[in-house]
Amino acid sequence: MREENAIEVKDLKKQFKVYYDKGSQLKEKMLFWKRNRYENRQVLNGISFEVKKGEAVGLIGHNGCGKSTTLKLLTKIIYPTSGTVEMRGRVSSLIELGAGFHPDMSGRENIYTNAAIFGLSKREIEERLDTIIEFSELQAFIDNPVRTYSSGMYMRLAFAVAINVNADILLIDEILAVGDANFQAKCFDKLKEIKERGTTIIIVSHALGQIEQICDRTIWLQDGQIKLSGTPRDVHPKYQNYMNEMRKKMANENMDEFVPPEPEETEDEKRYGDKRVVITEVEMQNAEGKKQRAFTCGEPITIQVQFHVNEPVEKAMMGFGIFRRDGMHCYGCNTHIDNIGDLSFKEDGTVRIRLEEMDLLEGSYSLDLAIQTDLEEPIDFYREVMPFELYNSKSDIGVVRIPHSWELEEVQKE
Numbered sequence: 246m247r248e249e250n251a252i253e254v255k256d257l258k259k260q261f262k263v264y265y266d267k268g269s270q271l272k273e274k275m276l277f278w279k280r281n282r283y284e285n286r287q288v289l290n291g292i293s294f295e296v297k298k299g300e301a302v303g304l305i306g307h308n309g310c311g312k313s314t315t316l317k318l319l320t321k322i323i324y325p326t327s328g329t330v331e332m333r334g335r336v337s338s339l340i341e342l343g344a345g346f347h348p349d350m351s352g353r354e355n356i357y358t359n360a361a362i363f364g365l366s367k368r369e370i371e372e373r374l375d376t377i378i379e380f381s382e383l384q385a386f387i388d389n390p391v392r393t394y395s396s397g398m399y400m401r402l403a404f405a406v407a408i409n410v411n412a413d414i415l416l417i418d419e420i421l422a423v424g425d426a427n428f429q430a431k432c433f434d435k436l437k438e439i440k441e442r443g444t445t446i447i448i449v450s451h452a453l454g455q456i457e458q459i460c461d462r463t464i465w466l467q468d469g470q471i472k473l474s475g476t477p478r479d480v481h482p483k484y485q486n487y488m489n490e491m492r493k494k495m496a497n498e499n500m501d502e503f504v505p506p507e508p509e510e511t512e513d514e515k516r517y518g519d520k521r522v523v524i525t526e527v528e529m530q531n532a533e534g535k536k537q538r539a540f541t542c543g544e545p546i547t548i549q550v551q552f553h554v555n556e557p558v559e560k561a562m563m564g565f566g567i568f569r570r571d572g573m574h575c576y577g578c579n580t581h582i583d584n585i586g587d588l589s590f591k592e593d594g595t596v597r598i599r600l601e602e603m604d605l606l607e608g609s610y611s612l613d614l615a616i617q618t619d620l621e622e623p624i625d626f627y628r629e630v631m632p633f634e635l636y637n638s639k640s641d642i643g644v645v646r647i648p649h650s651w652e653l654e655e656v657q658k659e
């Protein structure tokens with residue numbers, strides 16, 4: 246192992262046997278007796294990385310990509326199918342909340358046993374006991390059995406122990422997601438302090454912001470391999486883009502074929518009007534004209550509306566509205582507001598509304614469409630005609646992306 250390294254992982258592979266359920270009844274067991282009993286699931290497929298002493302590394306990747314498995318292999322809670330893990334120094338971990346806690350023992354007793362597992366002598370534990378209890382903010386409950394603790398209290402105790410054992414290497418799995426915001430902030434500050442002291446840290450987290458604040462490097466795991474490793478600033482935007490594309494793809498694959506219900510069948514408050522003209526088909530399309538129901542913020546979207554004329558109408562107008570799932574009316578406009586002039590519907594046809602940039606931010610939305618007379622009397626007023634999803638390509642927040650730029654005078658960009 247190289248002198249400057251705290252962790253060396255070489256060609257790590259992990260396979261799990263996943264057993265099929267044959268059922269518990271005799272009939273099920275007989276019917277399925279031929280079924281293969283298990284499947285080998287390859288979770289890690291040869292990952293290698295090194296972590297330098299004092300370096301903080303974030304492990305990211307989609308659910309089930311093997312982040313926790315990697316940490317468990319590092320702590321030796323489980324063993325690899327092949328490959329090696331070498332670590333130098335005392336390891337402390339926060340992997341499974343309160344794993345190692347005995348439910349019937351008090352918080353205080355658990356501090357002793359837990360810290361002993363991390364390698365502290367009785368004297369060392371006694372020296373740190375007050376600090377640990379104080380950090381956990383559990384003074385009033387410290388002599389109660391931990392089975393009476395809430396998950397937040399469990400987490401506080403586990404964290405307080407894990408960070409006070411003066412480990413050389415600290416492994417943390419998604420732990421900062423538990424507990425109240427104040428305590429999370431406190432843990433976070435403590436982690437930064439520990440890092441300053443030179444502790445090597447590996448954090449698994451879905452909160453990229455947390456990783457950006459603490460970690461020098463991010464490793465992105467995918468399909469059992471390292472997809473990318475680099476500074477959080479380099480890796481995170483690529484990961485976010487990838488995840489958005491995946492979510493968008495899945496949302497589009499799962500979309501139901503849209504069939505507008507017959508006008509007569511719809512509830513009055515959702516669809517109403519004299520029905521001289523009716524909307525027969527609605528499609529949302531991306532820039533390539535492909536039918537989609539999930540888009541990336543900023544993308545151009547075309548709303549294609551087909552209509553059928555039961556009775557010709559003159560002096561009409563058409564409008565659309567966009568609502569967020571919580572009911573917020575995000576935008577609405579019509580052909581009058583846009584000075585298109587009166588519309589006349591004589592025969593069946595198509596209208597395309599081109600939204601040049603969909604600048605609403607990530608969320609679930611729905612579309613309203615309306616054909617009305619020039620006096621705004623409903624002809625076919627159709628609420629919630631189509632649900633759609635928007636995904637962010639950046640991590641900006643709020644309701645709508647406001648186009649902007651930065652002018653920097655006397656400020657240097659790093």
Ligand SMILES: Nc1ncnc2c1ncn2[C@@H]1O[C@H](COP(=O)(O)OP(=O)(O)OP(=O)(O)O)[C@@H](O)[C@H]1O
Pocket residue numbers: 261262263286288306307308309310311312313314315
């Ligand atoms: N003991 C086990 N037996 C069988 N399969 C397992 C076992 N532990 C983990 N797995 C499988 O390994 C895969 C990776 O799990 P792991 O918990 O490492 O993922 P993860 O990246 O941490 O996911 P998440 O972000 O959801 O926490 C999953 O498909 C999981 O079902």
